[in-house]
Amino acid sequence: MASDPQPTRSPVPNPVPSFWTASPRSLDDHRSTAELPKACDVVIIGGGFAGVATAYHLFKDNPNPPSIVLLEARKVCSGATGRNGGHVKPDMYYNVSKYSKLYGAEAAAELAAFEASHVYAVKSLVETEGLDCDFQLTRSIDVFLDPKHARETEEAYRELVTGGVVDLHDVAFTPKKDAERISGVKNAQCCFSFTAAHLWPLKMVQQLLERLLVKGLNLQANTPVTSVSSTRDDQGLWTVHTARGTIATRKVVYATNAYTSQLLPEYANRIVPIRGVCSHIVSSKGAHSPHLVNTYGIRFNSRHYDYLIPRADGSIVVGGAGQRFWHMKDQWFDNVRDDELVANAVPYFDDYMQRNFRGWESSDAKAEQVWTGIMGFSSDFMPHLGQVPDKSGQYIIAGFSGHGMPAILLSSKGVATMIREEIPFEKSGLPRVLKTTQERIDAERNLLEESMRPLWDGSFTAKL
Ligand SMILES: Cc1cc2nc3c(=O)[nH]c(=O)nc-3n(C[C@H](O)[C@H](O)[C@H](O)COP(=O)(O)OP(=O)(O)OC[C@H]3O[C@@H](n4cnc5c(N)ncnc54)[C@H](O)[C@@H]3O)c2cc1C
Incomplete structure (x- = not known):
């Protein structure tokens, strides 16, 4: 039986062009095959930085890579990644005090170091893969x-x-x-x-995709996923439903950021x-x-x-x-x-x-x-990474809270390592507070709404 989708949280047609998406690119509407494959090892849902970087790390230095299908609802990289500022700006100090109080000093320090390391990780990716994306x-x-x-x-x-x-x-x-x-x-x-650092994110992601297509990635643009089966079939496979047919797969990755709860309703109040x-x-x-x-x-x-x-x-x-x-x-x-x-x-x-x-x-x-x-x-400003609670073989990498450029690349490396080596989150090298857990899903507090409420009820009255 399919899970209950939330149609109001799906990508809408015809997004306004951004400076980065204004001129068409060769992979915008790319479909590796005219029909969807009937089955594969891994389905990645979402063709932004998170989905593509996860695919990259599944292929990287892997002589026997899994068969991977990447499904994108609209044009490739037309979501937040194609319309952001391109700013790779780690949070080195500003929210660190707040996170220290919430999670303890060590966890906050771990997070700050993780973000800081992205500047050189992205530089290294750009240089290693020869990506022409205005990196500075x-x-x-x-x-x-x-x-x-x-x-x-x-x-x-x-x-x-x-x-x-x-x-x-x-x-x-x-x-x-x-x-x-x-x-x-x-x-x-x-x-x-x-x-x-700063760069042209769409160019970085699409050029990375070009490298992955050569390695065998099956990319399917304009293919919205409508639901994922709530149980596995008798061969242990999940069924991914799209308007163009279904794919049976061992593993599913939700790189769906803002739209995650359309497919995973349990995140409805957690990723908005x-x-x-x-x-x-x-x-x-x-x-x-x-x-x-x-x-x-x-x-x-x-x-x-x-x-x-x-x-x-x-x-x-x-x-x-x-x-x-x-x-x-x-x-x-x-x-x-x-x-x-x-x-x-x-x-x-x-x-x-x-x-x-x-x-x-x-x-x-x-x-x-x-x-x-x-x-x-x-809702707690931390992305959700790792295995979706109670859904073995399904992984999430989403909720980057307007701040994905200094967090996604190494998050995707950790999630891909979990998928490749079937290891738990704790062995992935990812900061502990980024793990998706039932406790975070069920948490009573919503820090995001708490921080915004004074703007909505008029009690925040700073002179601008
Ligand atoms: C205006 C703006 C400015 C920003 N500026 C910055 C910045 O300067 N620096 C920074 O660090 N961050 C910035 N961000 C945030 C940053 O863009 C995101 O954190 C990052 O791009 C998230 O990448 P992603 O791959 O997780 O999400 P996305 O790029 O949104 O990718 C998710 C993809 O999933 C697809 N999808 C969703 N549901 C389905 C489905 N059911 N079936 C198939 N496909 C589906 C979507 O169409 C989308 O393409 C900004 C964001 C915006 C909107």
Whole structure:
């Protein structure tokens, strides 16, 4: 019997184009075979970074790889991976204090180190596989604009330094007296910098897929999975149902991020689709504006922040704008509509550089393109990795909470190792707090909703 699907949480047709997806790519609609294979060893559901990276690690250095079919509902990489900021920005300190209180200092330190290691893991992937995806190694500057928030963050950082458990050797703090000149951001109260990277995610993922097709991956675009059988057949196989037929398989991987609960309803309150907004800002040729070399997180207060990536071509990608719509829950929370823009957010980006950056006041920088994308936010902000509870042979790698670029590559390596070697999560090398468990699924607290409630009930009234 098939599980009960949640149709409102499936990918919608015709998503708005992003800067990255605007020109068509050869694998967008790729189908390795005209018909779906009747059976295979592993079905991966989801053609974003998580699904493709899991396939990559199942093939990597494997002389006897399993037969793998990768099913994507829409065009390949048209989900969050094709519409994000391309910012590989590990969380080295900011949420680490919060996670220390929730999970203990060691678990928080483990997580911070895991994210930090992604910058060089992604660099190594790009170089080893020869991926032409505009990869740049950089420093990222987190700039704090609200004095109280800046003070609290500095205090929390000092506590981490004193605690000595979290590795902070790459994090540099700049106090108020130098913060505006170091960051270039007006009214900066303090800032922190650390190693990060940025790239063109769609190019990275599609080029990785090209390598995998040569190794035998069967890729099927425009093939939504409608359900997975709730029991195995008499040969021990799961049945994956699609509009184009069924596939019998030994193992299933849900790399379905925001849409996971359509197929796994037990995650309905644990991974929620959330609409994000991003933009591409350009100045006319010859316009006078300082060249930026670092990426940014700009924190307006304890709730609102944007991120900014200067591209080598002089244009700029900015994402966020939450201050314009996060108080309107239905505009973005539990919302899969990446086929339309968030109207309030569109004008936000037009004079963004002039408003926020020193030396840009007379530039003609303005948003050339604004788009939406659907993130999979986890109710405790941690992705769910590993075997789905009570579903032996089914694995999940989802819920990256708007922050997948510094988490997915090594998460997929761990999940692929569990699948290949049939080892438990504890032997996968993954940070302990990322394990999907029945306790996390049943948890009474919903940290995500708790953090957003003050915006929805009007009790958070920061001046912007
Ligand atoms: C606007 C925006 C900006 C962002 N900026 C950043 C950033 O700068 N840095 C960062 O770290 N993160 C960022 N993120 C988050 C980041 O994009 C995600 O964490 C990451 O791309 C998640 O990858 P994924 O493969 O898990 O999900 P996705 O890329 O969403 O892939 C999941 C895929 O599964 C497919 N799918 C779902 N259900 C089914 C089904 N039933 N059948 C078949 N296929 C299915 C979907 O169509 C989708 O293609 C941003 C996200 C958005 C939306």
